[in-house]
Amino acid sequence: MQQSTISQQLKLLRARRLVRFRKDGRNVLYRLNDEHIHAILALGTEHYQELQ
Template identity: 50%
Template sequence: MADPNRLRILSLLANTELCVGDLALALGMSDSAVSHQLKTLRALRLVSYRKHGRHVFYQLLDRHVFDLYRTVSEHLNE
């Protein structure tokens, strides 16, 4: 959670599931940089994924992850 890019990814995934390319475009990052951050988020069990053809779609793992994201976001805004 210490990396601001991971928080930005969680912020986007709090609204909808997205593929790596869509996340990279929204964040102004390369696909490989986003994939690297998603690998970390998967290892932390904060996001899950599903494959559809050649695309991999990511989403928050569950409601608890969204609550965690919201709490962190609120504290950062204070």
């Protein structure tokens, strides 16, 4: 993925308040803003790993 594509997607996630962010110098660190979303993604990852 190109950096510009990722930046656009992160902008959308920020606008919908699905991620939190903090600046660390020139870097911006992102984190999921909702534990429910985190749980859903973790479950999906676990399921994917079981299929491998």
